[in-house]
Amino acid sequence: MKVVKLPKSKVEEFLSSLQDFGEVIIPKEKTEHPGVYYFDVMENPSEMAWEYLRTIIPPKKYLHKPREVIFKFHKEQGYQEVIEDKETKRILFGLHPCDIHGIKILDVVFNRDYMDPYYYARRKNTVIIGLSCLPDEKCFCKSMNTDYVEDGFDLFLSDIGEDFLVAVGTSLGDDLVAERAHLFSEVEEEDRRKYLAFRKKRNESFRLELDISDLPYILDLEQKSPIWDELGKRCLTCGSCSMVCPTCYCFNVYDTLNLDAKSGQRIKQWDACLFKDYALVAGGHNFRENRAERVKNRYYHKQFRMVEQYGKPSCVGCGRCIDACPAGIDVVEVLTKVREGSYVTH
Template identity: 45%
Template sequence: MKIVKLPKNKTNDFIEHLQSFGEVHAPQKKGKKSCAFQPVTDPSKVLIGEEGFLRTILPLKKYFHKPVDTLLKFSPKTGFEDAYEEEGNKVIFGVHSCDIHAILSLDRVFSGKYVDTYYFRRRKKVAIIGISCVPDDLCYCQSMGTSFVEEGFDLFLSDVGDGYLVKVGTSLGDDMVSSAGDMMTGYGDSDINEYKRRINEFPSLFKTKVDEADLPAILDMEYKSEIWEEMGNRCFNCGICSMVCPTCFCFDVNDEVCLDGETGERKRCWDSCLFKSHAMVAGGHNFRESRADRFKHRFLHKHQAFMGDFGRPSCVGCGRCTQDCPADIHFVGMVKRIKDDITCVHSGEEEK
């Protein structure tokens, strides 16, 4: 892998340089206390984590799987038309390892036998530039195996104090680096030492740890646990955890009709399996009737069902769900309770 060094005093120049590869988006202040991936007009406004951990409100999925997306336009005269509007190239700068893993997970979901054209038409227009980070109290990517990333980026910047070691992941990334001229330098022994020191120190920085080993089987045994009822009573089914989750991808599809009563648009929007209507079929039967059923379904999909599909849990340990839950549900705490606590969680009845 090609590796070069970007001195920190050249970071803003490099971000400016990236504009020639597409509209650069990076974490910037959003609201009073938060940050979000937004278009960059002034590189000095870009937050790169020097002042603490940055957890964007929404993850990267908003670029490919839009919160609300018009799929089709329809009219009785012309039938159905693809409503996708071509977008320009984008470069997303400052993506953490967990969020890159999440995109790799969504890539799998939206490909397969049927390819989601809306997702991939946007996906191929976006370059991803990752950056190393220091975990905060809610991060547990280390436990989910997503704290390092070996693919899914065009460039990945690892902090080595006075600069970044830049891993070049793709040919496009190489173009970005090669055309940056003397912004990039070589790296020396001290950079390698600092890189290794940080890598070795990294696991010890995590305050939140959880062991997922054998969790799918334990979740099966705890299928009738009282914990689901307890969580069902707590959960608002408000959908926040699904919206902010970098790997939640559920969507609902509905037709909207114009004032002429016949033409219109078919739209899809982010949905959540926590909503009552999610598994309700025509005629009113609901396969997941209670809040507890739905809470369990979401949790099991993250930590059990996705394993069956793709060989790993879909949770990447970004901490967004726990940070944003208005009912103070601590999702890592849940895993711990189910996995470790042999006294407080138990099945309601004997399994046959």
């Protein structure tokens, strides 16, 4: 992989110049809530929160939209495709490795077997520029093997003090560098040492750990474990964990009718498997009526079903669900208890 160097003194110039390509999305800090971050369109490179921690909503919102019109319909003319942001060129800047891994999983879900034209149209117009980070007490990406990325980005910036090392992942990333060659310089021996020191420091900073070895098998053995009922009692099934999850992709499709009662829109909107009507079918039968079944399903989907279907779990260890849960449910704690069989029964 090609690696170049970008001095921090030139990084804002680099960010501004990216606007020539298209819309630049960066993490920003909420002025009214310090320490709370969100992805938004960059207006000025000074808005960039370089030291940000996880954002409220992951960058999936630009690829798999929270709510989008997918068709316009008319009683006589049928369905007309609408793809929102089809022509928008976009750069997702400053993505941490966990979020890049999240997008890699969404890529597989939305493009395997059948291609989802809505996701695909936006995905192929999206450039991903990653940024290295240091973990806090809720990060467990190291346990999920998502703490580094070898692919899935166009450029990846690693902080080595005075400079960024920039890994070039794709031909498009190479073009972005080549067009701004005056900003970049060659990597020197000292930079390599600085990078290795940064890696060491980062690896040693993880405070949260989850053993995922053999987890699908353990989960299969614990299908009837009382922990699922315990969780069912605690979980409010609000769906916050799904909304903030970088790999949750479930959605609903529904129609809204215009006032002429002849035309309308078909809408695709995020859904969560924790919602009561998630597995409800016509006629009133609900395949997952009680909360415990729905909470359990979420854990089994992430850690069991995805491993069977795609070869790896769909949790990237970003810690957003731990942050978001109003009932204080912690995925690491739950899975550790399942492994140890150390849940309390009342």
